[in-house]
Amino acid sequence: MFGSWFPHRTLLRWRRHRLRGRAESPSPLAQLLEAPLPELGRSWEAVEYVVLDFETTGLDSRRDRLLSAGWVVMKGDEIRLATARHRLIRPEGEIPESSAVIHCITDDRAAEGLAEIDVLDELLAVLAGRVLVAHNARFELAFLNAACRRHFAAGLAMPVIDTLHLARRGFERRHLPHGKGELRLDSLRGRYHLPRYHAHHALVDALATAELFSALCQDRVGPEGRLPVRELLSVL
Template sequence: MIKKLLRTLNPLHKLEKQRRAFIKRGDVPLSVRRYFETPLPNSNTPLSELNFVVLDFETTGLDPAEDTILSCGMIEINNHVLSLSTASHCYLLTHQGVKPETAVINHILPENLTGGLDQAQFTEKLLITLRNKVVVVHGATIEKRFLETLLGLPEGVHLPVIWIDTLVLESSLYVNKHNFNVDYRLFKIRERKLLPPYLAHNALADVVATGELLLVLMQEIFPQGDATLNQLYTRSTPGG
């Protein structure tokens, strides 16, 4: 009875139930549903046996209802190795144009978007890469919201994706638990971990930087060796 209750409360068990409901929905595009037909990995799967993909979007703003994705970076982590051969970066065609205020930050100009992918091409590329992967981000809100808007999901319907958030992992460390003045920006966390500087606000550079940070955090959080998916996911869930 207790084991059954604990299993029901397990966040990965809840996510698997969400996945099964998701693929049965009639208001989610079939082109999206078919990428989520495979059951999620077992919660006891060692991290070394999982396939991770680090994801980063550069956008024209923070509101997916008003703004758009300009570029995307992705890179995979397999067996605790950040695989540079899997790194990819693409620009997206947009009719919205580039906002001057964001161009100052991410240095993406209209000419960069020439020859970029259209929405259908980008969506297909993205879903193929994310399929059957654990998705790693730094500050998951942007990627989650823009991805769900891009895929045309109904309001309140969320993708059955295992998100690992390096920002939340860092905040979960005991040294940060009761310190409300910690700077959780990616470059600041990397400075504290003595990781080298990188080109911030470039989607490709950001995914490499985030992937490196994840590997450092996993070593710091689980110094005794390989942990399980459930341990990492619970730690990466706000309040976990």
């Protein structure tokens, strides 16, 4: 889950170089892969992040599709609300009833959404040069990579922080028992006395994750008052 920073950095640069050779050019994905990596040896308060959440037609990134995306930019613990965006995405085919009852995005609402490639163009431009943050980031990355491959012939490689992994590491550091329930976004927010929000709206969940990320980082800052970003990275 967490690894030594130097092998991680080398692997990340190698993956970016390999994917850049596959990606269609010019494209927002190619620009992201060419952008300099953030300075991950700096304190977490000095680096910019994009906190991201998706709602989807299902759980399988190989066959299901994006329905909405929400994101907001942070610098350290500052959540820049002026950057918050929510985008409905027009899917191919009908939305399964089993997923519609969760996120309340109906076929009629989705029909008013943007084309997936237009949302990707906007999102990838925001992600370039920043660190991606998500709760259970493996899910968001699977769908984002699948969408990039559909439209740009390659996936993406970038620094990622998973707040679920950070929270689990905190439990383990304190030798506290924990199960899947304790690692849910709403459960962790309650542990840090953060307000309860209505779940399964992409932007609301992104903002909720941003607040949790700030709390988790401040909880991990050592006596010297510095927390390098490299200590927060997840290897996914």
